[in-house]
Amino acid sequence: MLLVIDVGNTNIVLGVYEGKKLEYDWRIATDKDKTSDEYGLLFEQIFKYHGLCPTMVNDVIISSVVPTLMYTMEAMSLKYFQCEPLIVGPGIKTGMNIKYDNPREVGADRIVNAVSAYEKYGGPLVIVDFGTAITFCAVSKGGEYLGGAIAPGIKISSEALFMRTAKLPKVELVKPEVSICKNTENSIQAGLIYGYIGLVDGIINRMKEELRNDGNVETVVATGGFASLIASESKSINRIDKLLTLEGLRIIYERNK
Incomplete structure (x- = not known):
């Protein structure tokens, strides 16, 4: 099972995939002051409510436009899901040529959306x-x-x-x-x-x-x-x-x- 996490300034959207099928998705408020343990326990509660177990997760991928939460999410993934997450950022393979003056300036969410939209439409x-x-x-x-x-x-x-x-x-x-x-x-x-x-x-x-x-x-x-x-x-x-x-x-x- 794949856990996908998109960290925005207002909300964090997450979901779990079994193969190409999205099994569940959730939206929670972004809190820059929460620790990795607080997020980990929150995710565990969400999983348990739907009859899921963190050990069912084999891989994690994260995109974030909130730099202060990137380490928090990485630490949460390692401790609560025993997965070193794949981070959307410089060096990752997107399959998309980015024609920006400085590609590093483009928000991860914008690239993720573009990859998804082009693949689908x-x-x-x-x-x-x-x-x-x-x-x-x-x-x-x-x-x-x-x-x-x-x-x-x-x-x-x-x-x-x-x-x-x-x-x-x-x-x-x-x-x-x-x-x-x-x-x-x-x-x-x-x-x-x-x-x-x-x-x-x-x-x-x-x-x-x-x-x-x-x-x-x-x-x-x-x-x-x-x-x-x-x-x-x-x-x-x-x-x-x-x-x-x-x-x-x-x-x-x-x-x-």
């Missing part, structure tokens, strides 16, 4: 990951990672609005029925949700135009926690794949085992 394509930040990644017809764009996530913008204004309240991130709203809470929701829909479609359309010499972009895939909220109204996103990152970790593991 082919190229050229655009991937939008709705995480703490919203990342846009472009992959060529030949499977090259071309680069992309990064914008503040919708939750960050919502919290900044609340923190930096005296009278505007903190609101739940749900879509109002209209954009001409009759109260402050709905007005903020409309500005955030419909504003981000416009931002997302605008960047995707620019990327499609820049990719036109590589062929028509048939697939724009969204992943991440807020994917469904924005993609439901987006005119550009045509696929939602919540498990894109986990599948990418499995693919990269198989290319390196």
Whole structure:
């Protein structure tokens, strides 16, 4: 059994594969102050709840955009799963040519998503990951990672609005029925949700135009926690794949085992 772990700034997403089949997947809050023992015991509890045992895990692969948690996760893997984990980073075989000025700058999650999306849907394509930040990644017809764009996530913008204004309240991130709203809470929701829909479609359309010499972009895939909220109204996103990152970790593991 393979344990795949993706460490993000807001959430840690993990899953277990038996061969190519994802048996279970979970999402927990990222806590930079937790120790390897605290994470190990938490993972053990999750496993036991589903009738699994840590000894069933033969291998572990980890991607992380939180450097302070990398050692924590490595130590947790060694102590609780008796596995030295494969870390997604420089030197790992991804099967993808990275056309970035400095490939080391590209977040591990972006590469994992690109590998997964190209394997599943082919190229050229655009991937939008709705995480703490919203990342846009472009992959060529030949499977090259071309680069992309990064914008503040919708939750960050919502919290900044609340923190930096005296009278505007903190609101739940749900879509109002209209954009001409009759109260402050709905007005903020409309500005955030419909504003981000416009931002997302605008960047995707620019990327499609820049990719036109590589062929028509048939697939724009969204992943991440807020994917469904924005993609439901987006005119550009045509696929939602919540498990894109986990599948990418499995693919990269198989290319390196």
